[in-house]
Amino acid sequence: MADETHIKVADSNGVRVIEFCDRKILDELSISELGSELKSAVDDQPGARTLLNFRNVEHLSSAALGMLITLDKQIKDQKGILKLSNINPQIYEVFKITRLNKLFDIHDSAEKALASF
Amino acid sequence: MVQPDPNNEDTFKEVTVQSTLHAAKEPEKIILKDIEKHGFNSDAIFAIKLALEEAMTNAVKHGNRGDESKFVHVRFAVSSACVVIIVRDDGPGFDPGDVPDPTTPDRLSQPNGRGIMLMNAYMDEVKYRDNGREVYMLKKNGD
Numbered sequence: 001m002a003d004e005t006h007i008k009v010a011d012s013n014g015v016r017v018i019e020f021c022d023r024k025i026l027d028e029l030s031i032s033e034l035g036s037e038l039k040s041a042v043d044d045q046p047g048a049r050t051l052l053n054f055r056n057v058e059h060l061s062s063a064a065l066g067m068l069i070t071l072d073k074q075i076k077d078q079k080g081i082l083k084l085s086n087i088n089p090q091i092y093e094v095f096k097i098t099r100l101n102k103l104f105d106i107h108d109s110a111e112k113a114l115a116s117f
Numbered sequence: 118m119v120q121p122d123p124n125n126e127d128t129f130k131e132v133t134v135q136s137t138l139h140a141a142k143e144p145e146k147i148i149l150k151d152i153e154k155h156g157f158n159s160d161a162i163f164a165i166k167l168a169l170e171e172a173m174t175n176a177v178k179h180g181n182r183g184d185e186s187k188f189v190h191v192r193f194a195v196s197s198a199c200v201v202i203i204v205r206d207d208g209p210g211f212d213p214g215d216v217p218d219p220t221t222p223d224r225l226s227q228p229n230g231r232g233i234m235l236m237n238a239y240m241d242e243v244k245y246r247d248n249g250r251e252v253y254m255l256k257k258n259g260d
Binding site: 026027028029059061062063065066067069070072073090094097098099100102103 | 174230
């Protein structure tokens with residue numbers, strides 16, 4: 001898929017900041033497209049420091065968690081760093097239940113995440 | 118016309134869809150509309166959306182194993198007190214006890230296997246019936 005419709009990518013002092021456009025990252029069809037867009041964005045700058053900002057996201061599913069784990073592995077393989085921010089309390093609970101809050105470096109705000117790189 | 122009653126499966130509404138991820142969205146839309154009408158709070162709606170998404174995906178991908186000639190059958194009833202949703206696939210069934218815990222250190226970085234865990238965490242009751250071909254989920258309003 002050539003057009004980026006699920007994410008916005010920006011640069012903040014050398015950190016690649018990716019925001020989701022979708023409020024729901026639930027169904028496998030859109031997650032597959034989203035995963036391809038994220039992979040392309042990461043492959044554009046291998047090894048870059050990356051922040052995924054969840055401020056627009058209200059819902060996600062286990063398929064979305066799987067996609068994030070795959071992305072994290074891709075970035076680590078390229079010797080990059082991935083951090084997550086602005087995860088709302090309902091979604092953070094999903095990370096806690098699955099213990100993925102231990103796997104990902106999660107910050108309350110983009111500012112705090114950017115300062116921690 | 119008999120009102121759907123979560124305590125009486127004979128009164129449940131039924132929606133059957135082709136076993137594709139696209140068609141699997143249809144029952145979700147119908148059920149969520151019913152749930153919103155019954156005044157479920159935002160946490161309960163979040164939980165139901167998540168569990169239903171997981172159950173439908175499991176039915177299409179794992180239950181029916183991606184066979185688009187098969188179907189997914191959804192029965193449900195909503196009251197102001199609770200919702201019961203039963204998702205059934207046409208596959209050979211499975212033993213939920215065979216699904217490994219996705220939170221152990223060796224499995225934490227595996228990208229799949231969290232759907233059942235989330236359904237259990239977010240619904241008040243989850244039961245597998247008919248050798249795993251059917252999952253029964255209950256969520257109380259106000260939890």
